Amino acid sequence: MIDPGELYVTKKNEIISTLLGSCVAACLYDPVNRVIGMNHFLLAQQHSANNIPLLSTDQGRYGIHAMELLINGMLKQGAQRVHLKAKAFGGGDVLKLGNEHRGDKSIGASNVEFIQTFLTAERIPLITSGLSGNIGRNIFFLAADYSVYVKKIDAVHQQAVIKEERQFLDKKTILEVASAQNQADFW
Numbered sequence: 001m002i003d004p005g006e007l008y009v010t011k012k013n014e015i016i017s018t019l020l021g022s023c024v025a026a027c028l029y030d031p032v033n034r035v036i037g038m039n040h041f042l043l044a045q046q047h048s049a050n051n052i053p054l055l056s057t058d059q060g061r062y063g064i065h066a067m068e069l070l071i072n073g074m075l076k077q078g079a080q081r082v083h084l085k086a087k088a089f090g091g092g093d094v095l096k097l098g099n100e101h102r103g104d105k106s107i108g109a110s111n112v113e114f115i116q117t118f119l120t121a122e123r124i125p126l127i128t129s130g131l132s133g134n135i136g137r138n139i140f141f142l143a144a145d146y147s148v149y150v151k152k153i154d155a156v157h158q159q160a161v162i163k164e165e166r167q168f169l170d171k172k173t174i175l176e177v178a179s180a181q182n183q184a185d186f187w
Contacts, residue, residue, distance in 0.1 A: 020090035022108035
């Protein structure tokens with residue numbers, strides 16, 4: 001099970017899973033060299049349209065960093081970029097906050113737009129996806145045949161996902177305030 005900001009790459013016959021709300025998980029695989037990997041990113045980018053930091057945490061929580069870390073991790077395991085294929089999930093509009101930094105786009109919609117744009121730019125075919133909507137998802141990525149099983153989560157689990165995502169965003173606020181205070185102390 002991977003959490004926001006994490007990724008996992010393997011050549012073994014394993015199952016990688018994660019729980020998603022507005023976050024997105026990219027499931028990449030190289031069927032020739034039999035390498036799979038999954039990431040779980042919370043936000044498409046580190047800064048909003050107004051150049052305001054969104055999170056001051058691990059790089060893997062942002063789409064661009066999460067994708068580069070995943071691809072590089074797979075290459076280290078023997079994958080070849082030319083063989084990479086993708087499946088992407090998440091980006092649900094389950095968390096109704098943060099839209100003020102993205103205009104009318106929700107966090108989920110921004111994440112969906114990012115993953116689609118990134119894969120197109122990198123020429124990694126998106127074989128299938130379960131993106132957008134207003135549901136949370138529990139996904140399971142199987143190394144044996146590169147299939148992904150998606151289970152929509154019930155209302156109780158959905159509230160847990162919302163709470164977790166709010167905690168990550170609240171940490172951002174705490175870190176921004178602490179950072180501003182530290183900068184003020186050093187001026």
